[in-house]
Amino acid sequence: MSVSAYPAIALGRGSTLDGDMMGEVGGAVGSVPSGPLIRIENLQRHFLMGDEMVRALDGFNTIIEAGELLAIMGPSGSGKSTLLYLLGGLDRPTEGRIWVNGIEISALEENALALYRRQEIGFIFQSFHLIPTMTALENVALPMVFAGISERERGARASDLLARVGLADRMHHKPTELSGGQQQRIAVARALVNNPSIILADEPTGNLDSQTGAEIMGLLAQLNEDEKRTILIVSHDPAVTDYAARAIHLLDGKLVA
Numbered sequence: 001m002s003v004s005a006y007p008a009i010a011l012g013r014g015s016t017l018d019g020d021m022m023g024e025v026g027g028a029v030g031s032v033p034s035g036p037l038i039r040i041e042n043l044q045r046h047f048l049m050g051d052e053m054v055r056a057l058d059g060f061n062t063i064i065e066a067g068e069l070l071a072i073m074g075p076s077g078s079g080k081s082t083l084l085y086l087l088g089g090l091d092r093p094t095e096g097r098i099w100v101n102g103i104e105i106s107a108l109e110e111n112a113l114a115l116y117r118r119q120e121i122g123f124i125f126q127s128f129h130l131i132p133t134m135t136a137l138e139n140v141a142l143p144m145v146f147a148g149i150s151e152r153e154r155g156a157r158a159s160d161l162l163a164r165v166g167l168a169d170r171m172h173h174k175p176t177e178l179s180g181g182q183q184q185r186i187a188v189a190r191a192l193v194n195n196p197s198i199i200l201a202d203e204p205t206g207n208l209d210s211q212t213g214a215e216i217m218g219l220l221a222q223l224n225e226d227e228k229r230t231i232l233i234v235s236h237d238p239a240v241t242d243y244a245a246r247a248i249h250l251l252d253g254k255l256v257a
C-alpha cells in the first residue's frame with residue numbers, strides 16, 4: 001500500500017458527535033481492515049545525551065482494540081510521554097513499527113502524518129496548553145481553522161462541545177478566569193473538535209486536586225462509554241486505573257505487566 005493512500009482510508013469509528021463534520025476520513029468508503037486498532041511492535045526511541053544513549057522506549061509491544069479506555073501506568077521517566085508522542089505522530093521511532101487500523105503510521109511521510117494527526121488524534125496534556133488570550137470558545141474553535149471549516153460552523157461546533165463538557169455558561173471566559181478543572185474541560189472539548197478516533201491524554205489529572213481529577217476522569221470515561229472513542233491515558237496516578245477497563249505498566253521503556 002502506498003503511504004500517500006492514507007487520506008482515502010477510513011479508520012473505523014462510529015461517530016455520534018454530529019458525525020460527518022470532517023467528512024474526509026470519517027466519511028471515506030473502503031474496506032476497514034480487521035484486527036486491532038493499534039498494534040505496536042518492538043518500539044524503540046533512543047536519545048543521545050552527551051555520551052549516553054537514553055532508551056526512552058526499549059522494545060515496547062502491545063495491541064489496543066478500538067473502543068478501549070486504556071491506562072498506561074509507569075513512574076516518571078519510564079517512557080510514557082515518549083510513547084504518546086509516537087502514537088500521535090508527533091515524533092518518529094528509532095526502530096520498530098506502529099500500525100493504526102492497518103496503516104503503518106511509523107512509515108508515513110510528513111504530509112500524511114500531519115493529516116493523520118489532525119484527523120485521527122486528539123491530545124490532552126497535563127498543563128492544558130490553552131491559549132491565554134483566547135476565550136474558551138476560541139480555544140476550542142482554533143483547530144478547526146486549520147481544518148478549513150467555516151467560522152459559523154466552528155462557533156456552532158465549539159459551543160456544542162463546551163456544553164458537552166459542562167461549560168455552557170463559561171464559553172466567553174478566558175483560561176485565567178477559570179479553575180484548573182474547567183481549563184482541562186476546555187482541553188477535552190478541543191481534543192474532540194476534529195472528531196478523532198483516538199484520544200491521547202498525558203497525565204490529564206496531574207495538575208488537578210484529586211476531586212477535580214476524578215471529575216475529569218469521569219468525563220473521559222463517559223466519552224468512551226457514550227461515543228465508543230478509544231482513549232489512552234498515561235499517568236503515574238493510581239486513581240486513573242479505577243476508570244480504565246485495562247491497565248498496562250511501563251518500566252524503563254518496556255512493558256512489565
Ligand code: ADP
Nearest residue numbers: 047049054056075076077078079080081082083
Ligand atoms: P515519562 O513521561 O514516563 O515521565 P518520558 O517519556 O518523558 O517519561 O521520558 C523517558 C526517558 O527519556 C527519560 O529518561 C527522559 O529523560 C528521556 N527523554 C525523553 N525525551 C527526551 C528528549 N527529547 N531528549 C533526551 N531525552 C529524552
Ligand code: MG
Nearest residue numbers: 080081082202
Ligand atoms: Mg511524561
